[in-house]
Amino acid sequence: MKKIAAEFVKDQYRSGVENYSAFTTEVGLWDSEKYVFQKYLKSTDSILDLGCGTGRTTFHLHQLGYQDIIGVDLTPEMIDRAQELNHHFKTHIDFREGDALNLEFAEETFQAAVFSFNGLMSIPDQKNRNKALMEINRVLTDSGTFIFTTHDREVAPEFFEFWKEEEQRWKSGNQDPLLFEFGDVVASSKNESRDIFIHIPNQNEVQNFLVSHCFELIETFYRSEKFEESPAVKAKSGECRFWIAQKKGSDLTRGSG
Numbered sequence: 001m002k003k004i005a006a007e008f009v010k011d012q013y014r015s016g017v018e019n020y021s022a023f024t025t026e027v028g029l030w031d032s033e034k035y036v037f038q039k040y041l042k043s044t045d046s047i048l049d050l051g052c053g054t055g056r057t058t059f060h061l062h063q064l065g066y067q068d069i070i071g072v073d074l075t076p077e078m079i080d081r082a083q084e085l086n087h088h089f090k091t092h093i094d095f096r097e098g099d100a101l102n103l104e105f106a107e108e109t110f111q112a113a114v115f116s117f118n119g120l121m122s123i124p125d126q127k128n129r130n131k132a133l134m135e136i137n138r139v140l141t142d143s144g145t146f147i148f149t150t151h152d153r154e155v156a157p158e159f160f161e162f163w164k165e166e167e168q169r170w171k172s173g174n175q176d177p178l179l180f181e182f183g184d185v186v187a188s189s190k191n192e193s194r195d196i197f198i199h200i201p202n203q204n205e206v207q208n209f210l211v212s213h214c215f216e217l218i219e220t221f222y223r224s225e226k227f228e229e230s231p232a233v234k235a236k237s238g239e240c241r242f243w244i245a246q247k248k249g250s251d252l253t254r255g256s257g
């Protein structure tokens with residue numbers, strides 16, 4: 001049986017365009033995102049918003065004063081909608097179709113990169129996520145900041161039993177043959193009408209992932225540890241863990257707060 005591929009990911013997000021568009025125009029940034037962005041991004045930073053979707057974080061970062069920002073997304077329909085929303089927000093943000101695994105930008109183009117709302121973990125296969133992180137590292141300047149979120153399979157007690165059973169399935173070779181590694185799931189989503197692929201790591205895995213790609217972990221927190229998001233945010237997004245990392249060999253004091 002064929003494993004999950006990039007085409008599956010595009011299809012899953014195609015079905016979510018209306019939903020992401022409403023999230024972009026009606027809700028905007030989560031309180032947790034606002035906190036992290038304002039803490040770690042300087043208003044003069046050149047920012048790559050990777051997996052920008054319909055531009056939820058892009059437009060609202062722009063409104064916060066981050067003017068040097070580009071949005072890139074794999075799914076053409078997301079980019080089409082983001083470009084249309086430039087009229088709604090009266091902006092001229094550069095939105096481009098592109099794949100995190102093969103970015104069109106030169107080395108050290110951006111001082112910061114953002115991959116919000118668990119987008120990095122919607123890339124199937126650890127090999128591909130490694131490629132994406134190498135690309136992000138390549139296009140960041142020395143001391144550049146990378147901000148992203150993931151789910152965390154070791155936090156939510158309601159899923160402990162599922163993960164125990166899933167671990168057994170992988171150990172005995174009875175896992176879903178569509179999947180690549182333990183932590184992968186194909187599940188229903190709040191935002192897409194079809195099932196979505198997502199990799200759900202634990203903290204250890206993400207820490208190793210960052211270190212092995214020359215990033216230093218600066219801060220991580222589970223969203224609900226610090227923020228009670230609005231019902232509108234919670235209705236469209238589940239719990240997640242924030243990760244703030246910096247390209248290694250860098251000055252750790254560059255954040256504004």
Ligand SMILES: C[S@@+](CC[C@H](N)C(=O)[O-])C[C@H]1O[C@@H](n2cnc3c(N)ncnc32)[C@H](O)[C@@H]1O
Nearest residue numbers: 013051052053056073074075099100116117119
């Ligand atoms: C959960 S959505 C988040 C969209 C937007 N950042 C937001 O917060 O509303 C994840 C996005 O990542 C994009 N994506 C997935 N794999 C990608 C890749 N390899 N390169 C670029 N974008 C990708 C999807 O097309 C989708 O729009």
